Amino acid sequence: MSDHRPANTAYWNELATIHKDAAFYDVASFRMGKSTLHDLELEELGDIRGKSLLHLQCHIGVDTLSLARLGARVTGVDFSDKAVSVATELSRELSIDGRFIQADVLELPRLLDEQFDIVYTSYGVLCWLPDLMKWGQVIGKLLKRGGRFVIVEDHPLAYVLDDDCQPDNLKIGFPYFDEAMLTITAKGTYATDIPFEQPMEIHEWTHPLQDIFAGLLGAGLRIDSFREYRKCAWKRFPWMVSDDNGWWHLPPNMLSVPLLFSLTATKE
Ligand SMILES: C[S@@+](CC[C@H](N)C(=O)[O-])C[C@H]1O[C@@H](n2cnc3c(N)ncnc32)[C@H](O)[C@@H]1O
Numbered sequence: 001m002s003d004h005r006p007a008n009t010a011y012w013n014e015l016a017t018i019h020k021d022a023a024f025y026d027v028a029s030f031r032m033g034k035s036t037l038h039d040l041e042l043e044e045l046g047d048i049r050g051k052s053l054l055h056l057q058c059h060i061g062v063d064t065l066s067l068a069r070l071g072a073r074v075t076g077v078d079f080s081d082k083a084v085s086v087a088t089e090l091s092r093e094l095s096i097d098g099r100f101i102q103a104d105v106l107e108l109p110r111l112l113d114e115q116f117d118i119v120y121t122s123y124g125v126l127c128w129l130p131d132l133m134k135w136g137q138v139i140g141k142l143l144k145r146g147g148r149f150v151i152v153e154d155h156p157l158a159y160v161l162d163d164d165c166q167p168d169n170l171k172i173g174f175p176y177f178d179e180a181m182l183t184i185t186a187k188g189t190y191a192t193d194i195p196f197e198q199p200m201e202i203h204e205w206t207h208p209l210q211d212i213f214a215g216l217l218g219a220g221l222r223i224d225s226f227r228e229y230r231k232c233a234w235k236r237f238p239w240m241v242s243d244d245n246g247w248w249h250l251p252p253n254m255l256s257v258p259l260l261f262s263l264t265a266t267k268e
Pocket of ligand 1: 008012013057058059060061062063077078079080083103104105106122123124125128129
């Protein structure tokens with residue numbers, strides 16, 4: 001398999017540089033004390049006060065540090081050095097305790113010799129990972145016995161919808177079961193409408209639900225809950241409608257499809 005990392009790291013470094021000033025991430029309000037978390041993940045996480053929490057693919061760290069503000073002892077991991085440096089700088093500037101590590105998620109156990117009460121990951125993470133069996137093993141190794149895993153993520157069905165779908169014509173544009181790497185030309189970021197000066201090549205994978213379950217079950221985790229939602233955290237299609245809480249929905253009267261899922265599991 002070709003090494004996808006140089007291209008994907010370059011892409012996420014570019015996005016981290018844009019996102020620290022993008023309205024979508026609203027770092028100015030975060031600096032003033034506003035949480036970047038939704039009720040949905042807070043409910044799935046439960047009481048995190050005093051717990052050690054590992055946040056996988058933490059991006060620029062605003063969610064990680066929002067979790068720290070709620071009392072968790074947080075460690076964020078991301079393979080983008082730019083994202084990790086924005087997160088580390090925010091932690092220092094705002095005096096919020098947090099540790100950030102630059103690493104590929106799938107190689108983390110080689111670098112991190114400890115276990116956590118909670119492992120958390122969210123919103124746009126799985127499509128960047130080639131191997132969910134290995135991902136499950138990483139989570140299994142880094143969780144304490146009795147520790148909880150929580151994920152809130154774009155639904156695989158939403159991922160395979162064609163980018164040019166119209167409200168009256170939802171179409172499949174990407175394979176659901178194909179494990180091959182998809183190489184895509186990215187013209188910009190989900191966080192702004194401003195295109196890149198130069199498009200960037202990136203590599204992604206579709207992961208069917210069964211692979212997500214298999215990765216976690218294969219690592220000895222017990223699945224405690226699984227829910228699907230008709231909303232998502234970003235504007236997947238230009239014609240989606242937002243609500244007062246910042247969620248994006250398909251317009252009313254359309255066929256309903258899942259756009260997001262949450263899953264919680266325990267290491268027995
Ligand atoms: C869509 S963002 C996650 C979003 C995050 N929940 C947020 O809203 O800020 C995906 C993140 O995954 C990271 N990433 C992608 N592949 C990775 C890998 N193999 N190991 C570690 N981080 C990775 C990227 O650098 C990026 O910061």
